Amino acid sequence: MQILLVMIGGFLGAIGRFSVGEWFNPNQGFPFGTLLVNLIGCFLLGWLLTFMSRHSKNYSYLTLFLGTGVIGSFTTFSTFSVETIQLFKQGLVVLGLLYVLISIFFGLLLAYLGSKLA
Numbered sequence: 667m668q669i670l671l672v673m674i675g676g677f678l679g680a681i682g683r684f685s686v687g688e689w690f691n692p693n694q695g696f697p698f699g700t701l702l703v704n705l706i707g708c709f710l711l712g713w714l715l716t717f718m719s720r721h722s723k724n725y726s727y728l729t730l731f732l733g734t735g736v737i738g739s740f741t742t743f744s745t746f747s748v749e750t751i752q753l754f755k756q757g758l759v760v761l762g763l764l765y766v767l768i769s770i771f772f773g774l775l776l777a778y779l780g781s782k783l784a
Contacts, residue, residue: 675735712780
C-alpha cells in the first residue's frame with residue numbers, strides 16, 4: 667500500500683513539475699520553472715510535515731502520498747544542479763550564483779514559513 671501511495675503521488679507531482687517547467691522555463695536564461703517548483707515544494711513540505719506532526723501520528727499514509735510522492739517528485743535538486751552548471755558553462759556566472767543563492771535562501775525561508783504557518 668505504501669509503495670502504491672508514493673507511486674500515485676509521484677505520478678501527479680511529476681506531471682505538475684513538467685507542466686510548470688514547460689510554462690515558465692524559456693529555452694535559455696534563468697530557470698524560473700525549476701526555481702518556482704523548488705520554492706513551492708519547500709513551503710508545502712515545511713507546512714505538511716509540521717502540520718502532520720502536530721495534529722496526529724495517524725497520517726503516515728497521507729504524508730507518504732503528499733510528502734514523498736507528490737512534493738518529492740514535484741521538486742528537483744538534480745535539475746537545479748544541472749541548470750546551475752549550464753549557466754556557468756554559458757559564462758553566466760553571476761546569474762548562476764544568483765540562482766544558487768535565491769534557491770537556498772528562499773527555500774529555507776519558505777520551509778520555515780510553511781512550518782510556522784502550520
